[in-house]
Amino acid sequence: xxxxxxxxxxxxxxxxxxxxxxxxxxxxxxxxxxxxxxxxxxxxxxxxxxxxxxxxxxxxxxxxxxxxxxxxxxxxxxxxxxxxxxxxxxxxxxxxxxxxxxxxxxxxxxxxxxxxxxxxxxxxxxxxxxxxxxxxxxxxxxxxxxxxxxx
Amino acid sequence: xxxxxxxxxxxxxxxxxxxxxxxxxxxxxxxxxxxxxxxxxxxxxxxxxxxxxxxxxxxxxxxxxxxxxxxxxxxxxxxxxxxxxxxxxxxxxxxxxxxxxxxxxxxxxxxxxxxxxxxxxxxxxxxxxxxxxxxxxxxxxxxxxxxxxxxxxxxxxxxxxxxxxxxxxxxxxxxxxxxxxxxxxxxxxxxxxxxxxxxxxxxxxxxxxxxxxxxxxxxxxxxxxxxxxxxxxxxxxxxxxxxxxxxxxxxxxxxxxxxxxxxxxxxxxxxxxxxxxxxxxxxxxxxxxxxxxxxxxxxxxxxxxxxxxxxxxxxxxxxxxxxxxxxxxxxxxxxxxxxxxxxxxxxxxxxxxxxxxxxxxxxxxxxxxxxxxxxxxxxxxxxxxxxxxxxxxxxxxxxxxxxxxxx
Numbered sequence: 376x377x378x379x380x381x382x383x384x385x386x387x388x389x390x391x392x393x394x395x396x397x398x399x400x401x402x403x404x405x406x407x408x409x410x411x412x413x414x415x416x417x418x419x420x421x422x423x424x425x426x427x428x429x430x431x432x433x434x435x436x437x438x439x440x441x442x443x444x445x446x447x448x449x450x451x452x453x454x455x456x457x458x459x460x461x462x463x464x465x466x467x468x469x470x471x472x473x474x475x476x477x478x479x480x481x482x483x484x485x486x487x488x489x490x491x492x493x494x495x496x497x498x499x500x501x502x503x504x505x506x507x508x509x510x511x512x513x514x515x516x517x518x519x520x521x522x523x524x525x526x
Numbered sequence: 527x528x529x530x531x532x533x534x535x536x537x538x539x540x541x542x543x544x545x546x547x548x549x550x551x552x553x554x555x556x557x558x559x560x561x562x563x564x565x566x567x568x569x570x571x572x573x574x575x576x577x578x579x580x581x582x583x584x585x586x587x588x589x590x591x592x593x594x595x596x597x598x599x600x601x602x603x604x605x606x607x608x609x610x611x612x613x614x615x616x617x618x619x620x621x622x623x624x625x626x627x628x629x630x631x632x633x634x635x636x637x638x639x640x641x642x643x644x645x646x647x648x649x650x651x652x653x654x655x656x657x658x659x660x661x662x663x664x665x666x667x668x669x670x671x672x673x674x675x676x677x678x679x680x681x682x683x684x685x686x687x688x689x690x691x692x693x694x695x696x697x698x699x700x701x702x703x704x705x706x707x708x709x710x711x712x713x714x715x716x717x718x719x720x721x722x723x724x725x726x727x728x729x730x731x732x733x734x735x736x737x738x739x740x741x742x743x744x745x746x747x748x749x750x751x752x753x754x755x756x757x758x759x760x761x762x763x764x765x766x767x768x769x770x771x772x773x774x775x776x777x778x779x780x781x782x783x784x785x786x787x788x789x790x791x792x793x794x795x796x797x798x799x800x801x802x803x804x805x806x807x808x809x810x811x812x813x814x815x816x817x818x819x820x821x822x823x824x825x826x827x828x829x830x831x832x833x834x835x836x837x838x839x840x841x842x843x844x845x846x847x848x849x850x851x852x853x854x855x856x857x858x859x860x861x862x863x864x865x866x867x868x869x870x871x872x873x874x875x876x877x878x879x880x881x882x883x884x885x886x887x888x889x890x891x892x893x894x895x896x897x898x899x900x901x902x903x904x905x906x907x908x909x910x911x912x913x914x915x916x917x918x919x920x921x922x923x924x925x926x927x928x929x930x931x932x933x
Contacts, residue, residue, distance in 0.1 A: 382876060382880070383873075383876075383877070383931050388931065388932065413888065414871075414872050414887075414888055414889075414902075414903060415888075415889060415893075415896070415902035415903050416872075416902075417902075438902060439870060439902075440870035440871075440872040440873045441869075441870060441873045441932070442872075442873070498876065500876075501872070501876060504872065
């Protein structure tokens with residue numbers, strides 16, 4: 376089951392089972408709702424951002440497949456304590472990773488643990504699962520009022 | 527006479543391939559679309575290769591040949607569903623187009639504000655949304671008959687919802703997400719008793735059981751070619767003669783007219799009135815080959831074989847701890863909707879795919895069914911004439927693998 380191991384790495388399975396930063400964030404300054412109408416994956420992403428643009432806290436809630444949940448969980452870990460700018464450039468790299476574009480060494484350094492999602496690019500149907508919470512994050516940062524969808 | 531499954535399998539070239547690290551393909555997504563047999567592929571190929579011409583208008587050899595073959599399929603469909611006349615068979619691009627045609631033609635003309643349209647909770651989106659659009663247009667009201675925990679229409683409630691206000695009833699013969707076979711005859715008779723017009727969506731029925739419109743006595747019946755081993759982009763609307771005659775066309779264009787002037791255009795007679803523009807000629811010819819294929823096998827033999835597959839699959843999967851079935855009616859076709867532990871169906875689908883097993887994971891275009899059972903989606907294995915016990919054993923092993931990954 377090599378391919379399965381590639382897609383469902385232990386780290387991903389672990390975050391699916393025990394999602395970090397899971398729940399509603401009271402007093403959030405930024406919020407967005409993300410929805411994949413094709414599969415029903417549905418997540419809310421909450422941020423508290425201070426005046427200098429640092430993401431003090433990031434949380435998410437909702438339901439979906441293992442790939443989408445693990446992605447959301449690891450995303451919140453990766454952006455906590457970082458700047459909005461950092462989160463945006465991290466998403467750029469993450470997007471490249473899961474869509475199979477070349478990621479530079481610097482990009483991989485930035486991604487760190489998130490590199491476990493590299494296998495997703497071989498499964499086009501699952502790219503949206505991995506990217507959903509990140510699109511939602513962008514929506515929260517931009518304070519978009521509409522539900523973010525992957526369609 | 528029982529089916530020769532080895533022979534059938536050899537007729538479907540797609541089955542003869544290995545995918546995802548050399549796994550033999552186990553195709554269990556037949557409710558989404560069926561594979562295509564060699565005779566169908568050859569019929570389509572022959573049209574494009576040697577007989578490509580437009581129909582109903584040419585005086586040359588190829589045009590007449592294509593017209594003949596296209597119209598032959600109409601005759602085949604007529605016999606296949608036991609329709610009185612071939613003029614009652616309208617070709618569409620599929621079930622969705624056929625239902626929309628009825629809603630926008632019959633519905634928009636003859637339904638009025640306050641009239642009720644009754645559907646069931648297990649409808650495909652294609653038998654919900656066209657009626658919602660119509661309701662917005664003319665102010666009629668959509669009513670939904672509920673289903674029970676087994677995924678069956680609650681007959682008492684269905685009957686109670688039929689009143690003198692009910693002008694149209696539209697329901698699925700076989701549920702694509704639950705497998706339930708609705709008691710169509712009983713439902714149609716009851717609808718007729720209040721004077722309602724009835725459409726039966728037989729998309730999921732025609733490849734698995736015989737459908738007889740004369741016996742059912744429904745006003746309209748629809749199905750898609752691609753769920754019957756035929757080409758995508760083909761479908762059928764059957765309608766009672768007097769209704770098709772009085773319904774206005776929805777699309778205007780070539781082939782649907784008798785005479786066009788800027789002052790006055792006269793429409794062609796049914797079915798041509800509803801077939802504006804150049805249709806999917808190759809596809810319709812392929813559909814004819816598909817109908818020949820299943821007719822030769824025999825729908826009763828097919829139904830018996832698939833019932834046996836369903837029993838075997840249900841028993842095999844039922845042994846897997848943590849499995850839950852959705853759609854447990856005694857009267858169902860070979861469709862198994864399931865969840866395993868709390869694993870999301872998309873993860874089930876991916877892990878099965880990695881083992882060569884193709885199933886559908888999702889809401890199957892029946893979101894209200896998912897809402898009824900309070901689940902986001904299901905995995906769905908749907909069987910057909912070329913599936914075997916070995917396929918089901920592979921499915922069961924693959925589901926065990928899901929459990930291993932998600933311990």
